[in-house]
Amino acid sequence: MKVDNQKHQIQISIRELIYPDIRSQAVGPSLPFYLRTSKGTQIHSNYQEMSKLEKKQTKTSVKTEYRVKITRKVKNWVFTITGRTDLVQITGNTISVEEIKSVNHIQSFSLDAENALLYKLQLLFYAQHFKDTYPNKAIECKLVIIDVFTEEQKVHNIPFNSVLPELDAKCAELLKNIHEDSQYSTKRKKRVDSIVFPFDHMRPHQQEIIQTVHSVLDMKQALMLSAPSGIGKTVGTLFPALQYTIGKGKRLFVLTSKTTQQQMYLETLRLFVHKKGKLNAIILTAKEKMCLNTTYNCDPEHCPYADSYPEDYESVIKSMLKTKVLTSRYIRKKAKEHKICPFELSLDCSLYCDVIVGDFNYVFSPVIKLQRFFKGKYNDCICIIDEAHNLPDRAREYYSPELSQTMVAECIGFILTQSFKPKMRNAIINKLKELDSFIDNVIASLNNPGLRVASVNIDKAAVAKLLEDLEKLVVDYVGNFFQQLDLEPMAGDPFVIFVKQVHFFYQILEQCYLDEFEQLVYPIDRKIKIFCKSAANFLKKQMKGFHSVIAQSATLHPVGYYREMLGLPENTEILQYTSPFPQENRLYMDFPFVSTRY
Known part of the structure; x- marks a missing residue:
């Protein structure tokens, strides 16, 4: 439009x-x-x-x-x-x-x-x-x-x-x-004026951090902030980012690797609200943790909240936004009251929020990321990455898919429990056994099958054919549910999920000509894996899409290494600080009974 x-x-x-x-x-x-x-x-x-x-x-x-x-x-x-x-x-x-x-x-x-x-x-x-x-x-x-x-x-x-x-x-x-x-835009100036520093006094270096963040946001650049605990990184970056986000009509994503960090941001956002700050924020929580049922199953046949929306759905959301910082507890309460899936409700509420706090997965995972925000352009979004030193390892995991005989066996076991025509069941099981044999053959190709792990060349054409056949079978499989039972397979159906995993494995296998990847086999664990040695290029593409990125941590050393691993540009602004606490207060402890031998 x-x-x-x-x-x-x-x-x-x-x-x-x-x-x-x-x-x-x-x-x-x-x-x-x-x-x-x-x-x-x-x-x-x-x-x-x-x-x-x-x-x-x-x-x-x-x-x-x-x-x-x-x-x-x-x-x-x-x-x-x-x-x-x-x-x-x-x-x-x-x-x-x-x-x-x-x-x-x-x-x-x-x-x-x-x-x-x-x-x-x-x-x-x-x-x-x-x-x-x-x-x-x-x-x-x-x-x-x-x-x-x-x-x-x-x-x-x-x-x-x-x-x-x-x-x-x-x-x-x-x-x-x-x-x-x-x-709403005309009211924006008043909202900006309501965002004030939540404490009476600033800590050492906080003023410099705030000014640098303002400058970085104005220039649409990136910032790396390496500073130990006690400096005041959280408020130092969140305060100017909030002002810019609300004043310019942007959206702020605050990404963490742990829920404890999300709790810290929740408390900090509430400080701004306590100071009459006019903002809307939400803490996104994993779907399984949001579920209101005793058993996590999104099948509409088993879940009264799946695909259930009241006629006044938009007014429900509008009413909820009066609570300035939405938490999982509050969302679950309202979802139960209106008989709506709480995770669905949280995602829809997020569309109206200035600040979205959540796990790395919601932005950087190729499987889990929020498509509603990142399917197209997202240059109106600002990103704060907290404890950013954790992101390179997490990103490597995203792009390191594996297929194991255990996964195949579990999928076969599931198919055996399903009630549909023997012809279809046998076709699926035979194809899964074919994949199992493929893994066997990769292991057998080793000169020393007793190794824990070894490099191999996985036959891309063979995986492509297996995937093609599995995709045809999963279409028939899902169609069988509609034709015979007039319903969909349950959300998280093991066979559907497994085919997605094979699809992603093949997607990464196609990129194995790049130095970032190593094809591995684990004979003892009976699995094949594509190991991503560096996800920097993937992260670089994603970082480019943001208006600005602020990566902060106490352990971003060496800074040059982390800048490259995080996929940040060469002109990234860098701030580094030492501990604000007196050197004489440092306690050194020696544990001679702990072995560091590899």
């Missing part, structure tokens, strides 16, 4: 206009997202190609991915709404417009469902374009529904009627939101 406030013009796609929804997608879908996306794209393409072939012998003109545009004037604003219709067929005086949608279970699809109403609105928008362009032609509207698993098709004929009133209403609603955002 592009907004020109001076000309009162807005360019927006039909998808952006009719599908805005703050509700997160953390509970599902059960099919790996990359597979669901590729399968949907394949279904669209196949249907379009078949339609072209069928009409090739006739005089029918068939066009796919046809660009359409409608211009509307609402409250003195000019809206240019664009889109691409999946299929347009022109025969004589008739124009047939088709919108293709892939669904998980075609038998349970209803035209009265909320998503179907939006599908119809999108279809009618495309039809409206052709009606406006060719007013004398008859318009046919067809909603094509295709099952993503069985590829069964149903074509629903939708009567054409003008959607201009609905489009105008959507545009008016969007203008209202833009106006509210504008009002």
Whole structure:
């Protein structure tokens, strides 16, 4: 969406206009997202190609991915709404417009469902374009529904009627939101003035830290702060970062490796609020820890909170934001009260927060990171990395996938407990056994299989074939749940998770031509592993996306080494301080009974 406030013009796609929804997608879908996306794209393409072939012998003109545009004037604003219709067929005086949608279970699809109403609105928008362009032609509207698993098709004929009133209403609603955002911006200066230093006096060096952080943020640069406990790093960096974040309309991520550090930031943020600071912050907690059930299972059949949203969901969030610092305890309480998944609720609340405090995983893990913030550009985000010396090791773990025979055996054991056709069960088990044999063969290729660990060359083509077969099986596996039981596999389904792990293993294996990786085999542990020796290049790409990064710790020595390992640029500002405590107070203790022999 592009907004020109001076000309009162807005360019927006039909998808952006009719599908805005703050509700997160953390509970599902059960099919790996990359597979669901590729399968949907394949279904669209196949249907379009078949339609072209069928009409090739006739005089029918068939066009796919046809660009359409409608211009509307609402409250003195000019809206240019664009889109691409999946299929347009022109025969004589008739124009047939088709919108293709892939669904998980075609038998349970209803035209009265909320998503179907939006599908119809999108279809009618495309039809409206052709009606406006060719007013004398008859318009046919067809909603094509295709099952993503069985590829069964149903074509629903939708009567054409003008959607201009609905489009105008959507545009008016969007203008209202833009106006509210504008009002929020005008209040920003008052909010900035409310952020004051929470203590009566500053510690030595804190003033310099604060001034340096302000300078770094103004220059959109990075800062490394190496200082021992007692300097006041937490407030010294958080205070100016808060002022800049709120004053400039940014978002601040505070990342830690331990929950004890998050507790420290919680207490510090409350100090700012106690001083009448106008801010909104949230402490993100792991999904399992947020769960309200005695057993962690996100299957809607077993969890009353999964996929449950009240009609006044937005007002629930608005009410919660009156509490300036949201904690897991408060969120769980409100989630239980309104029968909402607490983790989902926390993610949705985070969209409205100035400060998000959480684990390294939420930003740097390629699997767990918050896609809602980091899928696209995030140069409006500032990042404080606390105890930053822990990040290089954690990042190496992110990019060091492994596959073991224990993992395979556990997956086979799970499949044996599932009730579906023997043919499918046997196909999955046989493929898993094939992977088990592959690991066996890697171990057998060693001259000395008694080694604890050894370097190997893993056959990339063999892993690619195993992955391809497993992905086909997992599509059939998930489809079986929909067809036979009319439900999805439970969240965290072991087989689905395992296929994701094999997929990630192969993704990293493809990059093993880089010096950062070593392919290893552990004969005793019966596993293969890709060991990431340095994740600096991965971190570098992520660090570049932020407005600014502040990495702080008491142990960032040598500074040059950590700058490279953290992926920070060469022009990173560096502050180093010694302990503020008197040297004569230092206590030296000797433990001669502790062996340091390797």
